Amino acid sequence: MDKVYKRTLGIQEGVVSGFCPGCMHGTAHKLVGEVVEELGKLDKLVRVEGVGCCGLGQAYVSHDTIIAAHGRACAVATGVKRCSPDSLVYTYQGDGDLASIGLDETVSAANRGENFTVIFINNGIYGMTGGQMAPTTLIGMKATTAPFGRKAEEHGYPMHVCEVLAQLKAPQFLVRTTVDTPQNVIKTRKYIKQAFQNQIDGKGFSLVEIVTTCPTNWGFTPKDSITFLRENMLAEFPVGVYRDKDAGIE
Amino acid sequence: MERNIMMAGFGGQGVMTMGKLLAEATCEATDLKVSFFPSYGAAMRGGTANCFVVISDDEIGAPVCYNLEDLIVMNGPSLHAFIKNVKPGGNLFINSTIVTDPIERDDVTVISAPVTQMAIDLKNEKALNVIMLGVYVGYTEAVPEEVIIKGIEHKFEAKPKLIAPNVDAFMKGVEIGKAQRK
């Protein structure tokens, strides 16, 4: 019988990810591995990893990995890509890393049009540190550092990364997507592939924001967290292509 | 033997260029130690520009020194601010076009040249620093004239038209310096 599906070589064999049940990090990792394998570039792939649950990926992926200080992945990736233009470089960052402590590095790298790929996991909460408020936490959503729920007047509103970056001229590709259904996984896969292809073609900064769940810190079962994601997260963070210079979306 | 020189004036009088020309020439033409330090900090007030050049046959200690062998003042405020720093027996070079106050020390040698006016007369108003450098070199023979001329040629490499007028201005200064030598 023919094998029709196998583990991507981008993920180490026999290693358990360490992600919680119902977490979507695993799907995102799988897609990156599959896409780059398809592009025939696994041997050129360099991962610059953010701090937080993203950091669990270091023991899980099979390609070159640099752990950046919290928030600095886009600066580190700038150093790597500029010194080794043939490498295929991506950062893998969560919302606290990319949109709070690392917002400066993110915006500045995007504004320079740095030629690397950003995979941004937005689940609206700090995962590894235990459910603190993130820049993307929804209004009314409880967090350990916002025990009465996020209040606009005190904490401001959720940070919309794609919309913010879409104000800049340089970025090539900005997209928000999710992986709650097989259809959306396929769509996300297509976006990630485009984001890496852009880099191979020297087109510059490409960011794929994946809106995901955090059942553990949201306090839901995996199934309920998907419902919450659809009803609340996607209402605040609409999926769609915010910038695709090739498709004339500016 | 160590020679501490301070050059002081308004910003825009080319004080830094004057110092650099002298120091670069010394570096190029001699085996002496030399340092250049642009005015920076405590001594910099109210648009005053100044710099220090030290020339020595031994290692140079502080590049900023307030025991001066030579002080060049291009404007009045610099005279009042720094005259106390000249060693007894030292030299004071003044731009006599605008430095008109009496010199309240009799233990220094005053070499004066109306360099602002001379530059105007030469229709080369920016050249007052080059003229003053000429006066200084003419009087002290700190470095050979030819070396400064080479420096001027180098400085105006990109604008060759300016070389001749500046060399001319420099030599006018040298004449005045030589004439005041004892």
Next chain:
Amino acid sequence: MAERVFMKGCEAIAEAAVRAGCRFFAGYPITPQNEIPEYMARRQPEVGGVFVQGESEVASVNMLYGAAAAGARAMSSSSSCGISLYSEGISYCASARLPVVVVNVQRGGPGIGAIQPAQQDYFQATKASGNGGFKMIVLAPATVQECVDMVYESFELAARDNNPVLVLTDGVIGTMMEPVVLPPMKSDEELAALKESFKVTGRACIGHPVGQRATCFPGSVGTGQEIANKEAEKMYATWDKDVRVEEYLVDDAEIIFAAYGISARISKAVVKQLRAEGIKAGMIRPITVSPFPYDTFANLDFTKVKGILDVEMSIPAQMRFDVDHAVQGRCPIQECRRSGGQLLTNDQVLEAARALIKEVL
């Protein structure tokens, strides 16, 4: 004799780095070191290198980390409060054992500090340039020529140890011009070989076939961190051979000046002046402030040495604590200090020396 060129400290530092093979520079504007990034912005494109003006010091030092992880000879420079923001990245480089060179052209402090020269960062440079108790070799040039020689050498030291190296200078030396003789330019072949040798260690994160993965993990998990810290400690223990110190007229000296960098060249001039008066003065100048030449001070003949004058452009004095540590109270130590961008002068040092002499001789 090779040709002398007249160069500003900061520009000489930048050119020396390029000649040593620096092909990546990231930095952020801060006085008094702006001539280094400005020079690099012009120079790196000429040699096929990369210059990036980072959006902050924090970003710049992390770009440096990425460049070094990719195997490039990389340098950055900043000044005092900017270096504070470098602590994160320097600590990461130390933890990940990446060879980078950092230059601190010191200005005043604490806080934003005066933009004028100072030596206010001694503790930061030698004791804790970031979290985690790592150490670096810290070179302290006293002339523009030494800036050139030490920056050139620091790339070799960094590569030898796979550890960051810090060049600790100040706004006087960075701003002043002096004649220098420049070292030879490393050839493209030499640089390619250097890059290759880093790649061969499997450490350059530039992409590898599956199964030959390179990683750059600062602070491994589990017992890895302790193992790494023990490895680092072993490396620090080899630095005894790297201690460098200038001893000037120390043999028969009764009064010893202790000073580094700009303060040392001023002190040396004063030693000469005192010698001319028949006073037996000498100077000990740590050239490596880390590792510090403790033995040089500890092994002084205290039957002869009557007093030490610690000269620093820092209030409170900082290097003095290392001198104290070595001297162990065997002779009086006095201080001559300036701070906040005020320059030391010969006269001031001389006056402090006379006060010490009056007391102990």
